[in-house]
Amino acid sequence: MLPVGDIVDRAFWGSERIGAALRPALDKADAALGTPWPEARASQFARYWRDGDRKDYEGGVVARQHRLTYATLAALHTTDERYLDEAADGVVLLCEQSTWCWAAHDHTNARNGWVVPDVTDPCLDLGAGEVAAQLAWVDHLLGPALDDRAPGVRARVRHEVRRRVLDPFTRRRDWFWLGIDRPPMNWSAWIHGNILPAALVLEPDAARRRHVVGLVEQGIAAYWDSLPADGGIDEGYHYWWQGAARALEAQDLLDWYDGQDPGRRPEHDARESAETAAASDIAERRAGTIRQVVAFPHRMHLGGDWYVGVADSPARPIWTWPWNVVHSWARRAGDDDAARHAASYRRFPEILWDERVTLSRAVLMLADDEWASLPGDAAPPLAGEVWLPKTQVALARSRAGTAAGLAVFVKGGHNGENHNHNDVGEVLVALDGVPVVVDAGKPRYVAGTFGETRYERWPMRSAWHNVPVIRGAEQSAGARFAARDMEVTPGEVWRARLDIAGAYDVDGLAGWRRGVVLDRAAETVTVTDEWEAASGDEPTAWHWLLAGDVALDADGGGAVVRHAAGRADAEVRALRISWDPAAAGAALDVREIDDDELAAVWGEKLTRLSLIARRNNASGTFKTFFGLG
Template identity: 75%
Template sequence: MSHLPAPDVTAREFWASERMAADLAPAIAQAERSLGTPWPEARASQFARFWRDGDRKDYEGGVIARQRRLTYAAVAALHTGDERLVDEVVDGVILLCEQSTWCWAAHEHAHGRSGYVVADVTDPCLDLGAGEVAAQLAWVDHLLGPAIDDRAPGVRARIRHETRQRVLRPFTHRRDWWWLGVDRPLMNWSPWIQGNVLAAALALEDDAARRRHIVDLVDEGIAAYWDSLPADGGVDEGYHYWWQGVARALEAQDLLDRARGREPGLPAPSDAGAARAETIRQVVAFPHRMHLGGEWYVGVADSPARPIWTWPWNLVHSWARRVGDDEAARHAASHRGRPEILWDERVTLSRAVLMLSDDEWTALPANTAPPLVGEVWLPETQVALARSRPGSGEGVAVAVKGGHNGENHNHNDVGEVLVALDGVPVVVDAGKPTYRAGTFGEDRYEQWPMRSAWHNVPLVRGVEQAPGTEFAARSMTAGTGSTWAARLDLAGAYPVPGLHAWWREVTLDRAAESVTVRDEWSFDDDPDGGPPTALHWLLAGDVELDAAAGHATVRHAAGRPPAEVRSLRITWDREAVDPALEVREIDDDELAAVWGERLTRLSLTTHEESRAGTSTVRLDAV
């Protein structure tokens, strides 16, 4: 008996309904187009590329396409009951069961131990990829088990065997996986993997004692994850990884409640439970607090400013109602009625089915307005945001980031300033490039999107910020006085001898729709004639420089009608700095999906180095 939610294929009134026919139409059409065509491949030579030339996308792309086809076939079979589609599901299941490894190449531990460029099938690695396959097979078994038994007896036994060998036993028999917090801080891997392990155990582990043991371990693991998060609800990995960390933990919490026979809700009352409940209340608010307008969000670390995938907003809506956060619920509801939420390229079977079976979500009207809160200050995460027109995507919004350079998915970006105009980022963080072999290796900070030289922070006497937790902001504050302001000292982020302080103050004049960035620095010594200091600004859109006038204008249309597009004018002291533009052509698919063909860096290089100085840059909507 499965312990997962959502009705199975025998609930014909539910799955064969007219509403399902409409909601599932894109998936059914895709599943029927795929019938009789070759399944996507996942070849050993593709797997080996990670160690040969650094590419991981080729192999992962094939695996993901294979799983996506299985998801479409599964939901199409649920609706139609068509035996051809059930056979398609069986084919997809067996392909996954015969795949040598469910681990993604970038995470396989056989290479480090043996030098292999293929998986060691005798020593399964439990990573994100393995968890995803186990969970998908669990949901296929739960939803279509009776139909599979009718068409292909023995397939469900194969699912159980492979999942026990590759996922459930490695989870219970080895407790030194680094993502459990062994010698490393917890991050998004922990709830992502453990939630998928839990789903697999609830559907596929027939031994009640072993199932209870897994539930107990996951319960401990998810509690540890909640305890690891800051009380302000911030996620240092950014908005994108909120969905693959916090959201995964919320999904796991729902399954834990079901496994324990509890009503869905916050952790049970106790000292620890109360603290976790408050943390959950805060993290549920994080997505709407980072919203700039439309499709755009504050992008920090490896988080793209415009999501490259869509997400299951019903989850946020459900938890927002539980914690009593009307703004978070409104923000989630603003995504209701967008069909791509269900059927983007990375849709998972569990998330699609849970959205389809969420009656309160499906009953919501479309076109709810998001809250677009006036200001946000997360003191532990050290991220602040303010907008000139609270409740509207129009006007100017500014975000400031402090923190340190040892954060999860870190970029060297302490003191970064981001500015959006009418909901569209103009002064930007490049965000997440396509992951390759070196992305998380020793040469991570050789890649331009991660370096501070390509963030909106100073280049101090020719020196960039350094990675590591010790390179951090000092004394950041943010809030409203006569105007909104954020202030922090960046000096600690730079390995520059003699740098005493570098105070950055960012103010927003709401009435004037103007942001002012004032830098004030001091050294313990005189300059030694080395490279000069420069202030960098990474810009999206069309940029025009008027050096003689001391300003540049940036215009980023982002799909708006030309008559509605305003510009951001950046002004500086032309007597103190030399301006220059450098165009960065984008040849990375994931960056291009957000920014298009290019970004432009504006460098304001000081004329003279001194022991102390100031610089003021204004950014005005025009």
């Protein structure tokens, strides 16, 4: 039971509109017929503990899922028995896979010392949730045809999903992603959102189904309650799609299910009416948070395909996301800017067929009549100013509604955030919508990325962010290392100010006040650092991580940066950086990029400009200027 018709609905699935939209999927499905299915081998799984690689195994599993998605969609449109057989093969392969958990998340090694899955002890993680949800959607969409073509397959699916997902979810209520010892994060919304369709389709017992749905409802509510009222996502724009967007999708499905199963309403209504006023306040607060959450993607937009990239969030993320979900929620919230930003992606029909598409998101987008009817000529709003005080992030650009000119982003927060980088006080500068003073963003995940060695990797260290190294000390990790007193003043001259001293473990550091000013008329950004009572023998260094070609001035007081990537529609102008050469000497460190995920964003290199203080003054002021080159 899901809110889209199955293969029997020929008026929909056999229509010319769906056929045209599915053309890329049909081509992929046709090309795969008769070829070997992707493998998921024990030796690939073991690599996580042997050499730290997790992509080899995950890549094979995800490739299986993609092939199953395309076969399912092809079968829906054509009812061709070849595609039905292909889909059945994919389903059984997943059912026979020893584990649905990704190696990086599996507890088998910690519990047994094993480097292969323990089939008697399933781990419920992101990967397991993804497979369960996909199998539920395949079962729902192709069920009648599978019963005719491959009797027994659907029974196998129910057995495996119950054993690996539904039973562990209901019997064990100590999964860390439930928010037992820490607030919920993207895992909670992501996994709950995948368990929901699995329960709705694959749990035959009505009482058990209602129990699972009730637990999911509690989990999604806890996720909303964990978010700040300003709707900020500390994990960044990229993980908005795997956290907040997953929660929005789950909320849609929960709301739909309420109208389909009146048998669960008495218990649900009794729970809500126990304290009517309190329940109303909670519902209103959650609705307000959701309105702000829906606005987050367009608030982080710099221009073109560039977004603010902080934490493990790439500055040039994939754009093939289910923008119909954002558009639908923005319309309900009455947020025209968020709706227009989402609608600007309607002009890309290939949005459905990126290799990372999931079956549920593809089907729900295809079935969204309002999305399908959009003309595809909307322009993104490009907000002039953004200030999220709870999350402590702020953005301002030269002029609202255009990427032309300068944009500056300032981050406060703390160093215990989700997907944290040590970056309190980070300043990013974009020119003509393209980031030039940048955050490296998300490298390829390996063993240790989320362990004790996380901050040994250069993209996570504060020395490779746009913050000072104070008397030789980088920032420290942990929630107690935080910004203080961040405030933003809007206007033609826009200002942000915060104290970042709390992010450092430096003896005697009483304060380090960072001020950032965007002068819209002059097209300049000025970063002023004022400090007092800093001690230590090593000189302070100001670091600026730059994308593009960098040339130092002969007098040592400036540099010019031109972003090599540019924009598809225009060449990006140069950004000039200047400082007082009597106060600081300059050096360039070129970081050759050998990480495939970082290279996909930045190309072959990033360059760190280090401005090294010539005197170890216990207090002082230092300014860095950014303007047109």
